[in-house]
Amino acid sequence: MxxxxxxxxxxxxxxxxxxxxxxxxxxxxxxxxxxxxxxxxxxxxxxxxxxxxxxxxxxxxxxxxxxxxxxxxxxxxxxxxxxxxxxxxxxxxxxxxRRNALIRPPMANLDVLFITFAAAAPTPILSMIDKLICIAEHNRIEPVIIIGKSELDAAAADAYAALYRKAGFATFALSCYTGEGTDAVRAYIRASLPGKIAAFAGASGVGKSTLMNLLFPALAQETGDVSEKTERGRHTTRKVTLFPAQMLLGDADATALPDCYIADTPGFSLLDFERFDFFEKDDLPATMREFAPYLGQCRYKGCTHTKEEGCAVLDAVARGEIARSRHDSFLDIYNDLKDKRPWNKPPRRF
Ligand SMILES: Nc1nc2c(ncn2[C@@H]2O[C@H](COP(=O)(O)OP(=O)(O)O)[C@@H](O)[C@H]2O)c(=O)[nH]1
Ligand SMILES: [Mg+2]
Ligand SMILES: [Zn+2]
Missing domain, CATH: 2.40.50.140 (Nucleic acid-binding proteins)
Structure with a gap:
């Protein structure tokens, strides 16, 4: 047998x-x-x-x-x-x-978030941009700032770029229409993305899909933009697919790149990130990276950096060392978080 x-x-x-x-x-x-x-x-x-x-x-x-x-x-x-x-x-x-896990969009170990807005049309709402940055920082995701449609208002694009560079972020101003500035993003992807997972985020209409299709020609063939609206409208959870970037860059030398991954189009909106992945107001100052040199220098222990006398952060804003728009966003987000009740707290899954 x-x-x-x-x-x-x-x-x-x-x-x-x-x-x-x-x-x-x-x-x-x-x-x-x-x-x-x-x-x-x-x-x-x-x-x-x-x-x-x-x-x-x-x-x-x-x-x-x-x-x-x-x-x-x-x-x-x-x-x-x-x-x-x-x-x-x-x-x-x-x-x-896991390094991090987001519930919406459902994905783990995101390393880099390309936070995208337009120099004009639509006019950026900086508090939204800064909120996305804070959510990314809190989840240990590196925010990279992309300012699109620069050909519509070159002066505005430069001013926004200066604002975010000064705050300490890798920042790119570009136009998908003229192609200006897009090579710098390609160079960044080649130099800084190997071994990492990245996604694009930003409001609808800022040009995320256009940029991703330009950077990753192969991705346009893999995914369509059609499902975005219907899925959003039905409030279904967006399915996330990662694509190896070697395939996406669509050129010969890209095959020599070490592995890195891009989450699929059409890019995430703020809503996707905001829904569950929020945090406590005490965690907020640490998510504003240019505040770092001043934290711990305030007159009062437990300073909220919102209105106190002798606040090192407020003094730095007054001296122009911290951009006022960034501190305004800090106040907006602080007020959101202050009103959050403990029972609204997201479940932590890791
Ligand atoms: N002027 C200008 N318009 C652009 C540029 N890139 C994209 N657009 C337009 O902006 C609109 C929204 O683009 P889309 O990529 O769908 O934005 P998304 O919603 O962020 O994915 C479209 O009409 C694009 O043609 C650009 O560099 N300059
Ligand atoms: Mg899109
Ligand atoms: Zn303070």
Missing amino acids: TQRCTNNHPTHHATGILLQGVGGRYTIRLDDAPTDTPLHGQTVHCRAKGSFRHNGITPLPGDRVVIGYSDASYSQREGGICPDPDGTDIRIEDILP
Whole structure:
């Protein structure tokens, strides 16, 4: 009698990044597998092990995950993982610790947020921009400022760029119509994005989709802009897909880039980020990076930097060292947070 060994228990492991999840099926890119194996860069589709669901843990796009696979699903001939028809012998075994996790848009480990607004048409609402910056900073996401439509008002574009550079952010003014300034963003992506996950955010109509299509020609083919309005209107949770940027940059040398990932178009609005990912007013000063040299220098301990005598932050505003518009935004956000009741607090999931 021959003994049958089904051997379909995961016995091998590989790590990768979760690109997308649909109905409990996940797409994982094995960018961490040894480069000299065919597994490297392979994309696999699988489910998560059952205990995640029991514990209320949802793997998110951006998660770094460990997958397990069996001998049965490892193809000697191909040298890669071949999914078996019922897909039971490949699964997510573990989620590595997250740097951050956003509930809306649902994604993990976002490193860089391109915060986009237009020099004109629509006129930027700086308190909105600054609110997005604070949310990003609070979640340990690097804000990068993009000022679009610069050809409509070059002087305004320069003034906004000076404002945000002075506050300490990488800042780009550009026009998708003339192409001016777009090469600097490309250079930034090549130099600073490898190994990272990035997304675009900003109000509707500022030119996010136009810019992303210009920077990442391949992305325009992968995703359409059609679903944006219907999804927003129905208040459904937006599905997030990460795309490897090498593919997106759409040119020959991009293949030499180390892995980095861009969340799909059409870009997120402030609403997406604001819904749940808010925080306590005491955490606010630390999210204004140009306040840092002055924090702890105020006359009174527990200074709120809103109206106190001897406030080092207010003095810096008066001396022009901190932009007044940034402090005005600080006051706006402070007032929002002050009125927040504890029962409005978001559930923390990590
Ligand atoms: N003047 C000008 N208009 C632009 C520029 N980039 C995009 N637009 C226009 O701005 C409008 C909104 O662009 P879109 O990319 O859809 O914005 P989104 O809602 O942020 O994705 C469209 O009519 C674009 O043609 C630009 O550099 N200059
Ligand atoms: Mg758009
Ligand atoms: Zn103060």
